[in-house]
Structure formats: structure tokens, C-alpha cells
Amino acid sequence: MLNFSFNRCMKTPSTIINHVTKPGMSIYFDTQNLSGGEDYRAQFKKTMADFYTRHPNGNPDGAEYIHVMLSNEKYDGQTAAEMHMFALRFAKTIFPNAQFIVATQPHDTPALPVYRHEAEPDDSLHSHIIVCAASPITGDIVHVAYSDYPDLRRTAEAMGKDYGFEPKEKKAEKLIDLRRDYEELSREQDGELSWTADLRRKISAAVTKASTLDEFHDFLKKDGIRTELTPSLDDFVYFHPSRDLPCRGKTLGKLFTKHSITAVIDGKRI
Numbered sequence: 001m002l003n004f005s006f007n008r009c010m011k012t013p014s015t016i017i018n019h020v021t022k023p024g025m026s027i028y029f030d031t032q033n034l035s036g037g038e039d040y041r042a043q044f045k046k047t048m049a050d051f052y053t054r055h056p057n058g059n060p061d062g063a064e065y066i067h068v069m070l071s072n073e074k075y076d077g078q079t080a081a082e083m084h085m086f087a088l089r090f091a092k093t094i095f096p097n098a099q100f101i102v103a104t105q106p107h108d109t110p111a112l113p114v115y116r117h118e119a120e121p122d123d124s125l126h127s128h129i130i131v132c133a134a135s136p137i138t139g140d141i142v143h144v145a146y147s148d149y150p151d152l153r154r155t156a157e158a159m160g161k162d163y164g165f166e167p168k169e170k171k172a173e174k175l176i177d178l179r180r181d182y183e184e185l186s187r188e189q190d191g192e193l194s195w196t197a198d199l200r201r202k203i204s205a206a207v208t209k210a211s212t213l214d215e216f217h218d219f220l221k222k223d224g225i226r227t228e229l230t231p232s233l234d235d236f237v238y239f240h241p242s243r244d245l246p247c248r249g250k251t252l253g254k255l256f257t258k259h260s261i262t263a264v265i266d267g268k269r270i
Helices: 014-021 040-054 080-094 109-115 146-163 168-186 195-209 213-222 258-267
Strands: 003-009 028-032 065-071 100-106 125-132 226-229 236-239
Touching: 003 146, 014 040, 014 100, 014 125, 028 080, 040 125, 065 080, 080 100, 080 125, 080 146, 168 195, 168 258, 195 213, 195 258, 213 226, 213 258
Parallel strands: none
Antiparallel strands: 003 065, 028 100, 065 125, 100 125, 226 236
């Protein structure tokens, strides 16, 4: 589900520009009507100074910059590249003549190296769009007001469909279907089960009972199933007592991947 925020900011954008340009903070970074070899803060400041020279009283609310933030939620599945393309497209559509920065970051910035080329599907991302309040092309104020918020959000949501964003209601329906699948599998009768069928049933029972990932692993441990993370941290590996070799979640099916299991368990707390 797409999260959208919009603010007209009355102070200079030095702090936010410092944040997005700090080495290692942004995965992808793009600008419009800015020179790459110069200080972005100084360029924003010059554009506003030129505007005030021409229009001393032409900025009634005193905004120095506009800040739009677009973000996804866990399990939406957008990659960093997709999130950035979406934010850049939105910025170019809404602010065609403006001076802006678009920077895409993971919510969990300490783990940034993991996201350098591709975000894990069970992590969330956000994109900052930082827009100078005056346009260096037209010489006028960028006329996007708080009253435009509903239209801006609708535009973002319409564009977001091209990048895999779904309405909240549809996402909730998928989560309900996932929970139902686990409950049905966990109720399967004991009997002459293959090790894979036994593993699926025990995993489903653990998902149904657990309210945290730690509880999920504990329930499996009590059933004799040991779990680990893959080296890439993107899936669970299960060890059935009847086998020496481990089995990845995706080998058992989509329901048994880290992505699906974590989505359902986290969804219980919503």
C-alpha cells in the first residue's frame, strides 16, 4: 500500500538535503534543473534569492521548499529501482519546470549495502522529493498548495498501480486468504505423511499459533523442526528430523517462504 505525504516548508532545505546527500544514505539519486558538481543547498538558495529580487512580496506563505515523501509497506515487493522510477515519474509529472531532488532510501538505513542494487521484498523503502519553492525556468512560485493534496494523492495512487501498489482493501483480502490457507493445512489429519507433507503441516500450525517470528521458530523447534535463514536472508531453511539435508521455504511452496510467513504473523498485530 502506498503511503503519501506532502508539505510546504517554511525553512531552508539544508537539513533534508544534507540527509539525502550524505554518503551511503540514498540508494538512487536524481535531480532536475540542478548542476551535479555544485552544492545543491546553494543552488536552491540562489533560485529563491533570484525570485525574491524579482518578486519581493510574491511568496505569501513564505515556503522555501516542498517536500513530498512516497513510501511502500513491508511485503509490497517493490525493488529500490522501481520505487525510485515511480518517485521520479511523479516528480516530473507534478513539477515539470521545477528544481528538485529525488532520493530513494531504505527505512532501515544501517543495512543499506543489502539494498544497493535490489531491495528485499519484505523490506520497505521511501523516496524523498525535495522541490525548490520557486522555479528557475519560469521564475514563478511552484503553485502546489495544501488544497491540492487529494488530487496529488490520487495521482500518486494511479501511477503506483504501474509499480505494483494495491489498494488497502485488496491487500487485506490477500492477507485473509493467506491465513485461511495456513489454518486449513494446520488442521490436516495425522497419518501416513511424507516428510514434505509433515513439514508443511507443522509449519502451517506454527504460523497459525504464533504471534511473533520468535514464537514461530519455537513452535517448530518443539515439533522437531530446526529453522535457519538463508545466507542471503531472503528465505527460511527447514531441517526435518527424518532428513539430513535442509529444505528451503520456496521449495515447499510460496506459503512457506519467509515473505509469506512474516506477512501473516505481522498482520496479526495490525
